[in-house]
Amino acid sequence: MTRLPNVTINMAMTLDGKVSRPDGRWYGLSSRNDKKRMDEIRSQAEVLILGKNSILNDDPVIHLRYVENGKDPRPVILLRSGTLPEDKKVFRFSKEPPLIFCLKKNYSLVKDNLDSVAEIILVQGEELNPREVLRLLSEMGYHEILLEGGPSLNDSFFRLDLISRIHLTVVPFLIGKNDLPSITGGKKEYPDFDRKNWNLVSSEVIEDEVFLIYEKNQVRLSQT
Numbered sequence: 001m002t003r004l005p006n007v008t009i010n011m012a013m014t015l016d017g018k019v020s021r022p023d024g025r026w027y028g029l030s031s032r033n034d035k036k037r038m039d040e041i042r043s044q045a046e047v048l049i050l051g052k053n054s055i056l057n058d059d060p061v062i063h064l065r066y067v068e069n070g071k072d073p074r075p076v077i078l079l080r081s082g083t084l085p086e087d088k089k090v091f092r093f094s095k096e097p098p099l100i101f102c103l104k105k106n107y108s109l110v111k112d113n114l115d116s117v118a119e120i121i122l123v124q125g126e127e128l129n130p131r132e133v134l135r136l137l138s139e140m141g142y143h144e145i146l147l148e149g150g151p152s153l154n155d156s157f158f159r160l161d162l163i164s165r166i167h168l169t170v171v172p173f174l175i176g177k178n179d180l181p182s183i184t185g186g187k188k189e190y191p192d193f194d195r196k197n198w199n200l201v202s203s204e205v206i207e208d209e210v211f212l213i214y215e216k217n218q219v220r221l222s223q224t
């Protein structure tokens with residue numbers, strides 16, 4: 001059986017646990033220190049998985065700006081319906097063409113508009129299952145994966161227990177509006193969430209931000 005790659009997530013959240021503004025985007029809330037940290041984390045990954053809505057809303061820059069001689073991770077995008085505009089920065093400025101995983105139902109559409117800027121991979125079946133994507137990435141020789149959200153995509157990986165490390169930056173703002181997403185979440189809670197705590201392995205304060213690293217713990221044998 002193929003060993004699945006290590007998957008780390010990296011997210012920034014406000015003091016009230018939100019990861020996007022009321023307009024659905026994340027800009028102006030992360031400091032230069034957080035961007036530097038993000039590049040350091042990116043430089044340790046071979047592959048960077050980005051959410052479709054995050055690309056549509058935030059149009060992130062992928063290449064490393066703060067790590068000298070670092071190698072950009074290869075962008076990976078999961079498209080289970082529709083496609084993306086080819087003028088997004090991920091297609092214009094990535095050193096290696098992004099890898100796109102899609103399904104039979106949107107394969108022709110994706111191929112039609114992104115074939116010249118990305119490598120497109122058809123995943124068998126009706127669902128874009130993250131486990132299958134990781135298996136395919138492993139077969140391609142990728143073993144260190146960074147997932148940068150958004151929360152819907154993070155949730156599909158957390159739900160299958162595929163994440164082993166969380167990098168979390170707490171930024172010094174309160175947004176205050178209900179119903180904005182946190183780092184992950186879907187319609188249902190995770191089974192046994194209160195028996196699967198994460199280990200805090202690092203915490204660092206720089207100016208008004210806190211940089212945390214959590215790693216997956218074993219299931220606790222008894223509850224207190």
Ligand SMILES: NC(=O)c1ccc[n+]([C@@H]2O[C@H](COP(=O)([O-])OP(=O)(O)OC[C@H]3O[C@@H](n4cnc5c(N)ncnc54)[C@H](OP(=O)(O)O)[C@@H]3O)[C@@H](O)[C@H]2O)c1
Pocket residue numbers: 010011012013018019020021024025026050051052053054055057058078079080081082128129130148149150151152153154156181
């Ligand atoms: N604060 C932070 O650190 C941070 C980081 C990243 C993003 N964000 C914020 O998060 C917002 C977007 O988050 P989001 O949750 O709306 O969207 P997202 O996670 O960026 O993208 C979700 C979309 O990806 C596609 N997808 C393909 N395969 C999937 C799968 N297996 N599971 C889930 N989705 C899959 C789906 O679109 P189709 O069904 O159409 O294919 C889905 O609607 C951004 O606007 C950004 O501001 C914040």
